[in-house]
Amino acid sequence: MPEVATFRGVGTATLIFLIIGALGVLIAAVAVLGGDLLDMGDGFVSTELVAGLVGGFGFSAAVLNELFGEDIGLAVVLALGVITAIPLGLLSGLLVDRMSNMRTDATPTRADLVGTRGVVVTPIPAGGFGEVRVRIGGQPVKLSARAERPVPLGTKVAVITAVSDTSVIVQEVPEQ
Structure with a gap:
């Protein structure tokens, strides 16, 4: 079996997946703190959806790769990462949509x-x-x-x- 490069016990593929997950968190932070900086319009694809997809893919692929990577291979880890990311991205987009359209009481006058x-x-x-x-x-x-x-x-x-x-x-x- 070929030797795999590691960084403090974490394989290269897992490290790359973790960086992708962190990129998703960074996109979410920019969406929250930067307002409309990365706004993609009022269509189906929102910044929050993209952040959920990228973060969900990166972190779930990192976990899958660490737990089962040697047994199932990188291609299956990638496929399962995408399959896991889709509901996570949709859920994050739905939650943000619900929170941004939430009713509030009128400001007292x-x-x-x-x-x-x-x-x-x-x-x-x-x-x-x-x-x-x-x-x-x-x-x-x-x-x-x-x-x-x-x-x-x-x-x-x-x-x-x-x-x-x-x-x-x-x-x-x-x-x-």
């Missing part, structure tokens, strides 16, 4: 502040600004707040007017 309830976190002086914490979309938001009369720390309030995106007018909410 100033109008969404009116009617929210919160608590005073910095006392509101007469004729001045304090701070209140309210929840919008499940997230706590701290806003500058004014009121008709002084409001002490910890008082429950309701937003009656949104002066701006970060400033509101509040009134005390009676304890229940």
Whole structure:
């Protein structure tokens, strides 16, 4: 049997397959970080699909070559690598398509502040600004707040007017 060149115990063919797999990861990184840098249009073939095919082929061929390469030969490893890469590429393209077309909630606006309830976190002086914490979309938001009369720390309030995106007018909410 001819002697096979190795690099730290990894055969040359496996090393080449690993480099091809790493190229697929690099293509995916460019697609994610570079946006439309490698955009191939709105057709069936997307950058993510190509990244999945290249990476899937490289890594699956490397594994197959290490496990069965001596028994089945390089041609069969290549064929099995391609067969394995096709569903991996299609799956990656499908996942990216689903994630990029996912529905999201609307961005909260100033109008969404009116009617929210919160608590005073910095006392509101007469004729001045304090701070209140309210929840919008499940997230706590701290806003500058004014009121008709002084409001002490910890008082429950309701937003009656949104002066701006970060400033509101509040009134005390009676304890229940």
